[in-house]
Amino acid sequence: MEIARGWGRAVYQRLRGIDTPPGWKSPIRFFDTVVGKELGQIETRGFEGPGPKISAALPVMSSQDLIEAILRDAADATGIVDLRFGHQVTAVVSGWSDQDTEAAVAVRVNATGETYTLAGEALVAADGVDSTVRSQLGIALKGEQALHHFVNCYFRCDIERHVGERGGRVVLRRQPGRRRCVATAGRARPLAVPDCGAA
Numbered sequence: 001m002e003i004a005r006g007w008g009r010a011v012y013q014r015l016r017g018i019d020t021p022p023g024w025k026s027p028i029r030f031f032d033t034v035v036g037k038e039l040g041q042i043e044t045r046g047f048e049g050p051g052p053k054i055s056a057a058l059p060v061m062s063s064q065d066l067i068e069a070i071l072r073d074a075a076d077a078t079g080i081v082d083l084r085f086g087h088q089v090t091a092v093v094s095g096w097s098d099q100d101t102e103a104a105v106a107v108r109v110n111a112t113g114e115t116y117t118l119a120g121e122a123l124v125a126a127d128g129v130d131s132t133v134r135s136q137l138g139i140a141l142k143g144e145q146a147l148h149h150f151v152n153c154y155f156r157c158d159i160e161r162h163v164g165e166r167g168g169r170v171v172l173r174r175q176p177g178r179r180r181c182v183a184t185a186g187r188a189r190p191l192a193v194p195d196c197g198a199a
């Protein structure tokens with residue numbers, strides 16, 4: 001949120017507007033099932049921010065899908081960003097050699113299969129852990145990889161009256177035959193259950 005202050009008051013306030021309600025940030029509660037027995041809890045006050053002596057910016061704990069919609073609007077509003085969804089970089093065409101005066105990538109439009117080349121003064125490889133750009137440039141990752149495979153399922157259900165006032169809206173749930181399931185349930189939020197697969 002310190003960084004978000006630099007994006008202007010409107011963006012900052014929209015982000016503050018999607019903060020979770022009181023009681024969501026701490027504690028994290030552990031259940032055997034989402035509506036079942038509470039096995040324990042841990043205090044996670046770090047999510048409540050460092051306090052006004054450290055920063056005037058207030059923290060936000062929210063959902064990625066809500067945050068990204070705001071960031072997209074903010075990028076659009078600058079008028080200098082051309083956002084293209086469904087356009088996939090398939091190769092780096094130029095930019096890595098000392099002689100190159102520009103960086104260029106080959107792009108495929110997923111919906112149509114159309115391809116084109118996009119060039120600019122610099123290329124930022126912000127394409128995630130399986131980065132096409134990084135692997136093409138031969139930059140190795142260190143350490144253990146492919147630790148888990150996650151499937152995130154979001155759905156709405158009438159669960160509030162069963163969860164009651166047990167507040168902690170980050171619920172870790174253990175299931176026989178599964179390594180771990182993490183559920184976030186509560187007011188005005190869909191239930192999210194990332195499933196880490198079989199143990």
Ligand SMILES: Cc1cc2nc3c(=O)[nH]c(=O)nc-3n(C[C@H](O)[C@H](O)[C@H](O)COP(=O)(O)OP(=O)(O)OC[C@H]3O[C@@H](n4cnc5c(N)ncnc54)[C@H](O)[C@@H]3O)c2cc1C
Pocket residue numbers: 087088089090126127128129131132150194
């Ligand atoms: C289940 C889960 C929970 C997590 N929870 C937290 C948390 O609570 N707090 C936290 O700090 N971190 C959390 N993380 C980690 C966090 O999500 C990642 O560290 C972060 O998203 C990495 O950001 P990134 O920009 O490097 O890559 P990504 O967020 O992976 O973004 C890469 C983007 O590049 C796009 N892309 C990839 N390849 C191409 C291509 N060839 N052409 C065009 N576009 C491409 C992708 O579609 C994607 O939009 C969590 C991760 C997971 C999986």
